[in-house]
Amino acid sequence: EDKVVQSPLSLVVHEGDTVTLNCSYEVTNFRSLLWYKQEKKAPTFLFMLTSSGIEKKSGRLSSILDKKELFSILNITATQTGDSAVYLCAVLSGNQFYFGTGTSLTVIP
Amino acid sequence: DVKVTQSSRYLVKRTGEKVFLECVQDMDHENMFWYRQDPGLGLRLIYFSYDVKMKEKGDIPEGYSVSREKKERFSLILESASTNQTSMYLCASSPKTWYGDAEAFFGQGTRLTVV
Numbered sequence: 029e030d031k032v033v034q035s036p037l038s039l040v041v042h043e044g045d046t047v048t049l050n051c052s053y054e055v056t057n058f059r060s061l062l063w064y065k066q067e068k069k070a071p072t073f074l075f076m077l078t079s080s081g082i083e084k085k086s087g088r089l090s091s092i093l094d095k096k097e098l099f100s101i102l103n104i105t106a107t108q109t110g111d112s113a114v115y116l117c118a119v120l121s122g123n124q125f126y127f128g129t130g131t132s133l134t135v136i137p
Numbered sequence: 138d139v140k141v142t143q144s145s146r147y148l149v150k151r152t153g154e155k156v157f158l159e160c161v162q163d164m165d166h167e168n169m170f171w172y173r174q175d176p177g178l179g180l181r182l183i184y185f186s187y188d189v190k191m192k193e194k195g196d197i198p199e200g201y202s203v204s205r206e207k208k209e210r211f212s213l214i215l216e217s218a219s220t221n222q223t224s225m226y227l228c229a230s231s232p233k234t235w236y237g238d239a240e241a242f243f244g245q246g247t248r249l250t251v252v
Contacts, residue, residue, distance in 0.1 A: 070227070116179070
């Protein structure tokens with residue numbers, strides 16, 4: 029059975045902290061791993077990762093994939109209150125997306 | 138920009154009612170999906186469709202059916218709504234993925250409350 033596991037389930041940090049969100053997976057036909065940010069509405073796309081060891085960056089966010097160990101991390105540096113959201117990890121396996129339960133991040137001023 | 142539009146943001150229905158949730162996408166995507174999202178359980182796939190009139194059951198199809206008569210529209214039907222179907226429903230679409238990678242594009246979600 030294909031599955032995606034995220035940790036931690038929730039996280040509370042202060043502005044300026046750096047956070048690392050984890051995503052591990054076991055799927056039968058891996059094609060790519062995706063990160064989304066969800067703020068009380070539709071998830072919005074952050075990154076797509078297909079190759080191991082290549083870091084994707086967008087401002088203060090970065091992500092990397094390890095296809096040997098079957099996991100990915102999402103890093104957020106110098107967190108801001110606007111980073112408060114649920115971060116979803118999804119794996120595209122075959123023709124389906126498999127989602128983790130998400131990590132709820134709260135950034136306190 | 139890809140647009141996925143769900144017909145309602147909020148719905149309140151009574152137990153036993155038949156409920157239709159509509160989703161329309163404007164990017165000619167082959168694949169469309171219906172998920173429900175509950176606290177602590179993440180997104181769970183109800184049904185997906187990879188072509189007109191084609192459908193596949195996801196992880197939790199019981200109590201639901203779907204219809205895809207046109208490529209751009211994917212409807213989720215609750216035949217007889219029950220209180221345990223109170224949830225956030227998310228529709229998504231993506232291009233066919235057999236020949237490359239793709240991302241899922243989401244609608245804004247429908248928060249359904251069954252009373």
